Amino acid sequence: MRMLLLICAFSAIFYSVICRPSSEYGWSYGGQPSFPYGGQPSFPYGGQPSFPHFSTPALTQWRETVVEESGHSEVAFFRGNQLFFIDTYQQKLCSFHTTDRKTYCAHIGQGVLSFAAPVKSHPKIFVVGCGSNILLIKWDSSKDATSVRHYTLTSAHQPPQDPLPRGSRVGYGTVDYKERLWFVTTNDNLNYHAANWGTVYCMDQNAGIEKKISLLPSVTGGFVWDVPRGKPKKRRSPPHKFYYADTLNHDIIDYNHWLQNGEIERTGVVHSLPKHQVPGDPGRIAIDSNGYLWVPLIGSHRVIQYDPFQEKVLQTILIPAAKVGACIFGGSLLYVSTIGYGENKYRPPGDEGGYIYAIHNLGVTGLLTREYHLHKDIIFRASASLEEISYKRSGRKPKAALGKGSSSDMDLNRSLAD
Template structure:
């Protein structure tokens, strides 16, 4: 027979376990975080800041965790900013994708203007209708990023490419025949690279050699095709947690899917009050906050374009890696 005190302890443990099973996540907007086409969130652990871009405004944004404040700047003389990556060892320098060039810009994270220092490299000079889209650094500090057609139909004119660049080396093509080059993520434990071409409606995994940066053996691990073209969800940005689960943003689905890439199973659907979810990144002091960018394209109503934080996911991720140049 259980004593009352022992029963109380076991009951409390059971209720705690059940509450843990049913614990819900919380979605909250960051203050003054609007970006018309928000993209490319990158968590800088050293500065406890989230960097991201407003693509069609050539905007750079920095959310300061400690101040709970967003700072905004425009890249001087530019009309597009596809991504922003901090440079290793240069606290005020960033690589920014402007058109088909990767520029080094100087920004203190506060001033309303970011100054262009120089061009790091340029691609696809023959495709004036193309621009850089998503880009990240792999865990070794190498650049991986891709292009897309932004004038015309990206689903018909697959003129985009995925590129790799290593400090001291030349830019090289990882993949051609790309419609909209988008989400990228790496899993060092599983030796995998994950990649999204939005126009393929799927997430692919690659075997990845972290010493050489070579990706091989593509395989579809998550398919967002539905029964007809009208039902297609558009996969956009991508991040990964420390257990190897993927977080796939849907541009027209108001959702981020948490996916087990080994089974393709959806573990969780994270819902938002706006449709165009563009990307996400883990951040915060404990890397357990999921920061999420959105867009307000095609006259989407408010709160479209807001940047969010998601807490209560019981998951942690990785900070962004600085680009080595």
């Protein structure tokens, strides 16, 4: 009994002196709360504790310049602390590193560069739209490259059965929730802008393409998908919302898209800019995790946040450039790219066309970047082709045989000879 009393007395002294909590609610500064018996503290009126020294002031939106004049720039995607963007007419894919604020570029040189997207499981491989073709390229985005090798996956121009109209080329492209690549064609010839030559294609993991939407205006914008927000009906999953920016008609078009069977149907105009007295032409739009659209407006110095559910503009962000062409999310930051003027075009005073900005403290987050899932056999054929090109250029023996029975482990991330 005496021994038991001694142990109890020692335990009481140890707790009161050494383990005494350093705050009213039982946790030290920077630590985590500890409540007896797994309970929770009780605060009046169901509120939370107030710590005056740690109060957070209201956050103010602010704009940061991340890339200075870069020609006809379009933000493409964000991945791994890198903002990827294209310079359309210089035919360069570039990467801005947010950690050290350095920018590296790869010159592709295969025609007007319209989009870029990452390829799943291959961090150095990108799928890009150049002219009328869809290409694979390999590039280490931590280095500059004056040229990169490429492999042609397919072309939107397929004569004689399905040729592209004169002046048409690949426009915007991105990846859906089934990891397929979607892209749209656009036309640069002013004489054909009144024609409805725009077409949206879907490209599967085997690089097969299928027309999804036809007879769009010849100048096309961007598009995004939202996550399903309804409940299944009659054993059918609710569709994803597909929003398309109709640049020439100043509208955002709403489609229902069922991923499993690929069906897509137009439901109507979800946002008419003239109806809401919003000036400008919609460009390459973005979407946040709440399903709200972020619409860059060419010719209007601004980006608007738009609620497609209530069909109203929620806020306007002014940009110091007239031609605001594209925006994407990188976590909680909205990256906005603007279009430059070129050497021989008049630039209005103070216009920062060609700059790229990061908008902070919006209070929203974007959706994660989706990667194009390309079948490993396509990757193998592309790698084998580039090995052959490398051999012809350098005179070195290819690193793997190209005939049947070759290992399918070979991919574009290998160190290929220059």
